[in-house]
Amino acid sequence: MSIGILLQIAQTLAAILLAPLLMGWVNQCRAWLQGRSAPPLMQPYRVLKKLFHKDVAIAHNASPLFRFAPYMIFSCMALAAGIVPTIANDLAFSPAADVIALVGVFALARIFQALAAMDIGTAFGSLGARREMLVSFLAEPALLMVVFTASLISQSTELPIIVETLAHREFAIYPSMAFAAVAFWMISTAENARIPVDNPTTHLELTMIHEAMILEYSARHLALIEWAVALKLFTYSALGIALFVPWGIAPRGDLAALPLAVLALLAKMIAGGATLSLLEATAAKLRLFRVPEFLGTAFLLGVLGMLIHFLLEV
Amino acid sequence: MSLTYHLQVINLLAALLLLISFAMLSQRRIVGLITLFAWQGAALSTSTALVAWSTNQHHLYYSAGLTLALKVIAMPWFFYRLVKKLDVDHDVEPMINIPTTMLIGIVLVIFAFNLALPISQMSGTVMRSTLGIAMACVLLAFLMMITRSKAIPQVIGFMAMENGLFFAATSATYGMPLVVEMGVALDVMVALFVLGIMSFQIRESFDSMDLKHMEKLKEL
Numbered sequence: 432m433s434i435g436i437l438l439q440i441a442q443t444l445a446a447i448l449l450a451p452l453l454m455g456w457v458n459q460c461r462a463w464l465q466g467r468s469a470p471p472l473m474q475p476y477r478v479l480k481k482l483f484h485k486d487v488a489i490a491h492n493a494s495p496l497f498r499f500a501p502y503m504i505f506s507c508m509a510l511a512a513g514i515v516p517t518i519a520n521d522l523a524f525s526p527a528a529d530v531i532a533l534v535g536v537f538a539l540a541r542i543f544q545a546l547a548a549m550d551i552g553t554a555f556g557s558l559g560a561r562r563e564m565l566v567s568f569l570a571e572p573a574l575l576m577v578v579f580t581a582s583l584i585s586q587s588t589e590l591p592i593i594v595e596t597l598a599h600r601e602f603a604i605y606p607s608m609a610f611a612a613v614a615f616w617m618i619s620t621a622e623n624a625r626i627p628v629d630n631p632t633t634h635l636e637l638t639m640i641h642e643a644m645i646l647e648y649s650a651r652h653l654a655l656i657e658w659a660v661a662l663k664l665f666t667y668s669a670l671g672i673a674l675f676v677p678w679g680i681a682p683r684g685d686l687a688a689l690p691l692a693v694l695a696l697l698a699k700m701i702a703g704g705a706t707l708s709l710l711e712a713t714a715a716k717l718r719l720f721r722v723p724e725f726l727g728t729a730f731l732l733g734v735l736g737m738l739i740h741f742l743l744e745v
Numbered sequence: 746m747s748l749t750y751h752l753q754v755i756n757l758l759a760a761l762l763l764l765i766s767f768a769m770l771s772q773r774r775i776v777g778l779i780t781l782f783a784w785q786g787a788a789l790s791t792s793t794a795l796v797a798w799s800t801n802q803h804h805l806y807y808s809a810g811l812t813l814a815l816k817v818i819a820m821p822w823f824f825y826r827l828v829k830k831l832d833v834d835h836d837v838e839p840m841i842n843i844p845t846t847m848l849i850g851i852v853l854v855i856f857a858f859n860l861a862l863p864i865s866q867m868s869g870t871v872m873r874s875t876l877g878i879a880m881a882c883v884l885l886a887f888l889m890m891i892t893r894s895k896a897i898p899q900v901i902g903f904m905a906m907e908n909g910l911f912f913a914a915t916s917a918t919y920g921m922p923l924v925v926e927m928g929v930a931l932d933v934m935v936a937l938f939v940l941g942i943m944s945f946q947i948r949e950s951f952d953s954m955d956l957k958h959m960e961k962l963k964e965l
Contacts (some may be wrong), residue, residue, distance in 0.1 A: 604753040606760030613764070727844045728771060731851055735763065742858050742877050743756045 434686070435523035439513060442522070446512035450665035451475035451658065453704055460708035475661060482654035490551045490647060500547035501648065501655040507540035508662040515669040518692040520591045521683040529588040530578040533670075534571060537622070540659070541567050548644035555636065559643025562719065566628060566640060569726035570621045573614055576733025580611040581674050583740050590673055591683070598677035606743055610736030612675050616710070617729035619667045621722070624660075626711045628722055631660075638716065668703050672696070751799045758792035759875040762912060763854070766885040769905060770850055771843050775833060775897055779824045782901050786816030789908050793915055804923045805915070811930055812911070820904060820937060827941055828897065831948060839892045846892050850885055857881035864917070875916040882909030894955050896944045900937070907933055 455472045462469035471477075489497070514528045514536070528536075545560035582588045584605060585596035621628040624641035633639050645656050673680070679695025681688035717725055765785045772778045790812040797805030839846060861877035883906055890902035907929070914921050921929075951958040 604750075604757050606757045609757060609760055610764060724771075724844050728767075728847060731767070731847050732764075734851060735767070735854065738854060738858060739760050739763070739878075743760070743874050 435521050438519045438521055439523040442517055442519060443509060443513040446517060446665055446669070447509055447658075447662060449700075450512075450661040451479060453665050453668065453700055454661040456701065456704045457664070457708050460705050461711060464708055464712040475657070479654050479658055482649075482657070483651050485650035487650040487652060489649075492551065493647075494550055496543075497547050497550045497647075498652070500543045500550075501652040501659075503543045504540045505655045505659045505662070507536050507543075508659040508666065511536045511540075512662055512666045512669070514590065515666055515673055516591050516594055516680055517669045517672070518696050519681045519689060520594055521681075522591055525589055525591045530582065530590055530593075531575070531588055533590075534574055534578070537663075538567070538571060540663075544644055544656075548647075551647045553647065555643045555646050558636075559640055559646075562640040563644060566621050566722055566726065569723055569730070570618050573726060573730040573733050574618050574622070576730060576737065577611045577615045577618065578674070580607050580733065580736040580740055583737065584608070584744065590670075594673050594677045594680055595682065597674070598680060599682050605740070607736040607740035608675060610732045610739060612671075614729045614732035614736065615671055615674065617725060617732070619671065620710075621726055621729075623664050623667055625707070627714045627717045628725065630716055638719070665700075668700060668707075671703065672699050749799075751795055755792050755795050755799075756875060758788050758795070759878045759912070759916075761788045762792070762882055762908075763878050763885075766882045766905065766909075767847070767850060769901070770846055770885055770889055770892075773839075773843075775828055775895075776825070778898055778901050779821050779828070782824070782905060783817050783821040785905060785908055786812055786820075789912055790817060792912070793920070796915055796919065800919060802919050805920050807923055808911075808915075808920050808926050811926065815930055815934070816904070816908065823937065823941065824897065824901070827944065831897075831944065833895070833897065840894055841892050846888065850888060853884040853888060854881045857884050873916060876913060879909055879913035879916055882906075882912060885909075894957055896940070896947055900940045900944075903936070903940075904933065 452472065452475070454475045455470070458474065459469040459472055510528075511533055513522075513524055514533050516522055516525075541563065545563055548556040548560040548563075550556070578588070581593050581597070584607070585593045587593060587596075620626065624631050629640040630638060631641065634642055636643070641660075645653065648656055676699060679692055679699070681692040762785060765781055765788065769778055769781045769785070772781060790809045793805055793812060794809040797803065797809060841849075857880035858877040861880050865873040865876040886902050886906035886909055889905065890899050893899050893902065911920075911926075911929075920926065947953075947959075
């Protein structure tokens, strides 16, 4: 049990510290693919450091909610990072929160983000919040369908048990997971404000979703939100790894597998970040009103995955 | 799961077939549709060859080869040329909007799966559980033919339906006798050429590939 707690703390800390690195890697890959000279790998850390040293400028009519929201968002993402197994399966928190709770934690962070965006009363803030809600209310059921497909295979909604079933039992090809993987990619682009749903680098009012919500933030608040964004990307990548390529995560009570698990995680994150930037570089951004269609397709693929599971795998 | 690996791969290919059917349903551009059709043929040909290999049914190798030659190479090439000649590669607005079409598609899939369940229990082949997918592919191709108003997507829908039927035959009874399959392939080729010539004629007469214009004919 004490090992479980230690592993839990180590894993959560590792996620928090490594998340900006993944962001830096994705940005670097993207710059290479677009033919630009890439920013250094450590750039996100430098941005965070710079922002933490600045003084906060807050609008006069900001309510306490506006100040509180960045802390809430960051802690939600840290909690989410703790739920998903990245290097070890033996997590102390795992009986407390399953994948459904994970989806709920993401939703909680999103609600605070949207409320804080509307709090100041600027046009951009409420525009961003509305768009975010439009995207997320479609992405959330789709994400649930994807995790349900994995849960049906492993007969549990707890992530360590899902990983255990998929990685450490006899190898089998699950056609339903192929559908779930495509759906998961579509959802994660929407949830992480990436192309084709949103462009993380744009400040163009016609297209921005996530950036519109955080325009009013500055200094340490902005740093926490940026960090939370990186952490969310990390958590989604970890969730994707846990569901679709779980091989290498150390099983319960096997401490000798830990160094290999860390290496496997690094390799998978490097490959995953490169794939993400490749997919982003080859895709065009969707018109906002095409996004419901895109996410509707993701939902249908999730449902199809479940149907295929009942047809072929029971 | 106690299935052997090649059977698992066949199941995966069957799932891929269904995925491509849905992708075709949501595809707006004709060139994208043709590419997807070629991929569907490739998945079909691979799965047929795998069935042939795993069950020692030698005539299925010929079917797989025929599929590869016709549906992956010849027909897509023909369609690409047709599209280039007619210059019709732009967005096609389907008659029902795409999310609704996809929802109808899901309902069709559930219907097909339920319909195939009792039939597949009677069948004695190793891959009988994929019969539901084959029927779903047929129905989805049918849906595509109904919801598209242009001639070429309708022809592709027809060919995709033939793909689904072929897969159903393979999964229910290890394919039809070779003579029947050759006959079907010939039929499809003839249909393709007739439709190819037809589409030129349609454009000559109406200056458009939209088949709605054909309704004018009956008033004469």
